[in-house]
Amino acid sequence: MFALVDCNNFYVSCERTFDPKLEGRPVVVLSNNDGCIIARSEEAKAFGIGMGNPFFQVRDIIERHGVRVFSSNYTLYGDMSSRVMSILSEFSPEMEVYSIDEAFLDFSHLENSKMEPVAREIRKKVKQWTGIPVSVGIAGTKTLAKLANRTAKKNPLSGGVFLFDGKEKTKVLLGKTETRDIWGIGGNLSVRLQREGIYTALALVEADDEKIRNILGVCGLRTAMELRGIPCIRLENAALPRKSVCCSRSFGKEVSTLEELSEAISLYTADAAERLRHGKLAAGVVSVFLDTGRFRKKCQYYFNSISKSIAVPSNSTGDLTGHAVSLIRKIYRENLTYKKAGIIFTELSTSESVQFDLFSDTPAKFAKSCVLSEAMDSINSRFGDGSVFYASEGTGKSWAMARERCSPHYTTRWDEIPEAG
DNA sequence: TCTGGGGTCCTAGGACCC
DNA sequence: TCTGGGGTCCTAGGACCC
Numbered sequence: 001m002f003a004l005v006d007c008n009n010f011y012v013s014c015e016r017t018f019d020p021k022l023e024g025r026p027v028v029v030l031s032n033n034d035g036c037i038i039a040r041s042e043e044a045k046a047f048g049i050g051m052g053n054p055f056f057q058v059r060d061i062i063e064r065h066g067v068r069v070f071s072s073n074y075t076l077y078g079d080m081s082s083r084v085m086s087i088l089s090e091f092s093p094e095m096e097v098y099s100i101d102e103a104f105l106d107f108s109h110l111e112n113s114k115m116e117p118v119a120r121e122i123r124k125k126v127k128q129w130t131g132i133p134v135s136v137g138i139a140g141t142k143t144l145a146k147l148a149n150r151t152a153k154k155n156p157l158s159g160g161v162f163l164f165d166g167k168e169k170t171k172v173l174l175g176k177t178e179t180r181d182i183w184g185i186g187g188n189l190s191v192r193l194q195r196e197g198i199y200t201a202l203a204l205v206e207a208d209d210e211k212i213r214n215i216l217g218v219c220g221l222r223t224a225m226e227l228r229g230i231p232c233i234r235l236e237n238a239a240l241p242r243k244s245v246c247c248s249r250s251f252g253k254e255v256s257t258l259e260e261l262s263e264a265i266s267l268y269t270a271d272a273a274e275r276l277r278h279g280k281l282a283a284g285v286v287s288v289f290l291d292t293g294r295f296r297k298k299c300q301y302y303f304n305s306i307s308k309s310i311a312v313p314s315n316s317t318g319d320l321t322g323h324a325v326s327l328i329r330k331i332y333r334e335n336l337t338y339k340k341a342g343i344i345f346t347e348l349s350t351s352e353s354v355q356f357d358l359f360s361d362t363p364a365k366f367a368k369s370c371v372l373s374e375a376m377d378s379i380n381s382r383f384g385d386g387s388v389f390y391a392s393e394g395t396g397k398s399w400a401m402a403r404e405r406c407s408p409h410y411t412t413r414w415d416e417i418p419e420a421g
Numbered sequence: 422t423c424t425g426g427g428g429t430c431c432t433a434g435g436a437c438c439c
Numbered sequence: 440t441c442t443g444g445g446g447t448c449c450t451a452g453g454a455c456c457c
Contacts, residue, residue, distance in 0.1 A: 035425050101457080240429095246426080
């Protein structure tokens, strides 16, 4: 048995923990660059503000109803997430942290009659210790546990906990579930299913395997099996090795010069390289991309990307910035205004097992640049991000993303700790 | 005027091998 | 005149998740 614990309106709940006046009031949180709505309190949902709506399109509703708006504060949400996860880990020997706000727990060690009471205890403890409300869905497969969680969230009578047991109960619920709401079936596959006359999870479960395989491929067949109660997706309790690390961002204003783009790419490289080092990884391939933005109709659209293998995998900000900046020069075009740029590292290996080039002196150089980057990391971690940085990032950063409504870093900066009284 | 960011996996088609 | 069969690997694009 699996329990899926999912935080309710997680980002909004994080803001509320530190500003209780937000309780009971409509609140939304925006994506990076203050672009889209990515979290909504129940009150905000009731006004018809949709998930993923561009901010400017719902601005009227927001102003009319006095909805409180926050820029995303991932430092805060990440820190609150690890607090929640550490509490959850006490409730099961096996846990998979599935995303910033949800985790699967293995409940096989519990007797059936104990599952709901334990789930209620989880809710109580997480709420009391972090201020975050959670919902729990319990079932025999992960896909059904996701569905159970949805039911727990939607149905006020459930008290935030829902357990799938008994064939009839399951059948009734599958009949009420649209295919789009199944974990693993997105918008496109759902349209394909509709064309074949399959509208609900129940219809999918009752369809012929060969037919499902044809419409949805092997993943879809696996999903159908899971809905039938046959586990096909196991708990991934050990964090799998990463295959890529990416950093990309939209600009706060239009950018057209190579200088500004190089600055932005330098910053993104520094950010992604820091994450490589944190994961004890080194990149074998560096890719960068440029984008003029897909929503502007008047200007010419231009997207391009370029990759380069590097002889000795690296995680040094200095090395990688050199590669990234030289790549961006190759795809830069004049007389365009860019909205976004980014860097992706792939072909990752562990930094302890880097294969050096036999005919060069790279081991010594490698060691030196590692020491430098690590020294920068420790200064930045002690004195705050951006205390030391490469000058190639620039000092003005006029292109930096907008985040005009960011709450304080309540839990990670001494000067922003909340004060009482 | 203003539309996010970071990931994973599968599939089909082409190139190549013997 | 007649022109096979069985593979692997890579890539781009598409699907999904949060």
